[in-house]
Amino acid sequence: MHIPLSQPDITQKEIDAVIDVMQSGTLSIGPRVVEFENKVAAVTHRRHAVAVSSGTVGLHAAMIAAGIGPGDEVITTPFSFVASANCILYVGAKPVFVDIDMQTLNMDPAKIEAAITPRTKAIVAVEAFGHPGGMIETEQIAQRNELILIEDSCEGFGGFAGARPIGSFGRASVFGFYPNKQITTGEGGMIVTDDDRFADTCRALRNQGREGMAWLAHQRLGYNWRLSEINAAIGSVQVDRLEEILENRRRVAHFYIDRLIDNRYLILPTISDDDHMSWFVFVVRLNDLFGPTDRDDIIKALRAEGIGTNNYFPPIHLQPYIQQPFGYQPGDFPITESVSGRTLALPFHGKLSEADVEQVVRTLNEVISNTVSVRKERKY
Numbered sequence: 430m431h432i433p434l435s436q437p438d439i440t441q442k443e444i445d446a447v448i449d450v451m452q453s454g455t456l457s458i459g460p461r462v463v464e465f466e467n468k469v470a471a472v473t474h475r476r477h478a479v480a481v482s483s484g485t486v487g488l489h490a491a492m493i494a495a496g497i498g499p500g501d502e503v504i505t506t507p508f509s510f511v512a513s514a515n516c517i518l519y520v521g522a523k524p525v526f527v528d529i530d531m532q533t534l535n536m537d538p539a540k541i542e543a544a545i546t547p548r549t550k551a552i553v554a555v556e557a558f559g560h561p562g563g564m565i566e567t568e569q570i571a572q573r574n575e576l577i578l579i580e581d582s583c584e585g586f587g588g589f590a591g592a593r594p595i596g597s598f599g600r601a602s603v604f605g606f607y608p609n610k611q612i613t614t615g616e617g618g619m620i621v622t623d624d625d626r627f628a629d630t631c632r633a634l635r636n637q638g639r640e641g642m643a644w645l646a647h648q649r650l651g652y653n654w655r656l657s658e659i660n661a662a663i664g665s666v667q668v669d670r671l672e673e674i675l676e677n678r679r680r681v682a683h684f685y686i687d688r689l690i691d692n693r694y695l696i697l698p699t700i701s702d703d704d705h706m707s708w709f710v711f712v713v714r715l716n717d718l719f720g721p722t723d724r725d726d727i728i729k730a731l732r733a734e735g736i737g738t739n740n741y742f743p744p745i746h747l748q749p750y751i752q753q754p755f756g757y758q759p760g761d762f763p764i765t766e767s768v769s770g771r772t773l774a775l776p777f778h779g780k781l782s783e784a785d786v787e788q789v790v791r792t793l794n795e796v797i798s799n800t801v802s803v804r805k806e807r808k809y
């Protein structure tokens with residue numbers, strides 16, 4: 430792609446940190462992981478941080494540490510990357526979806542309590558695209574109903590809901606550091622919690638079930654979910670640069686907002702004064718004159734012009750491996766389905782220039798006008 434959908438923000442500092450690790454002789458289980466964990470715990474105001482090899486395994490570990498298993502139901506959003514529902518399936522529990530709020534694109538807190546049954550054990554709540562909206566209410570609902578809240582904060586590092594950092598809600602929160610995320614470690618993730626036992630369990634799970642230093646003593650069934658020193662060193666520098674990284678992304682988001690605000694065919698992200706978005710992606714929505722076929726045609730046309738674009742996210746309840754066994758149908762979560770058929774993720778990262786944004790916007794406006802003209806011709 431001439432203008433890619435995303436790109437990591439890597440400087441000489443990250444490169445130097447990797448070289449230092451390579452020269453240190455300690456490539457795994459060393460001081461960089463601990464340093465990275467301490468920095469993430471500080472950003473999220475948590476007592477513990479446990480580095481792991483991806484956001485997905487972090488969520489899997491959190492489900493095991495929360496004691497979720499077969500027969501349990503876990504409430505979650507159908508509008509997310511699949512990992513937020515997959516972690517529920519990994520432990521043999523049932524995902525129960527709750528439709529989203531049209532503005533925040535997160536689970537609608539007003540609909541959560543109707544989905545609670547005697548089998549409900551937990552809620553996995555996601556900050557879609559880094560938007561913290563509804564998380565405070567969702568935490569109150571979890572508390573009131575004695576449910577374990579796991580925050581899937583994979584898309585929200587550095588954001589705030591009021592004075593509360595994303596990653597500070599519920600029993601534990603999980604981040605992912607894939608290269609399209611606000612900060613990256615190449616591949617990697619982090620579980621943060623205030624609960625000592627929860628943290629110890631996650632540490633044992635990531636390290637083959639070991640609870641002490643003895644290499645061949647395994648107290649429980651564990652996994653190799655460790656993060657290497659190389660990845661941790663990159664993450665540590667990225668956290669040091671967090672303000673700069675987030676500010677660059679904020680600036681690019683505002684380049685887009687300023688240029689797209691008057692396009693009557695588009696709905697831009699809605700952010701209230703209390704929500705301090707951590708911009709993960711820049712997703713706009715076509716208005717309801719358009720449907721999924723128009724959207725897909727627009728994506729094709731943008732890609733043909735070298736502009737990276739994607740349809741974040743198809744509804745999870747309609748992915749075949751979830752739809753069939755649980756019997757979900759189109760129409761079950763109408764807001765998710767309607768929004769999801771009209772989203773366009775535009776190229777977005779902190780190094781995108783104003784000129785690049787202008788080119789994306791110019792091309793997008795042309796492609797949308799062409800789509801509108803073709804539709805008019807078809808109608809009249």
Ligand SMILES: Cc1ncc(COP(=O)(O)O)c(C=O)c1O
Nearest residue numbers: 483484485510512583605606607
């Ligand atoms: C909401 C959400 N949950 C979980 C994940 C999984 O993270 P990872 O790709 O690091 O496994 C992602 C990553 O895209 C995500 O966006």
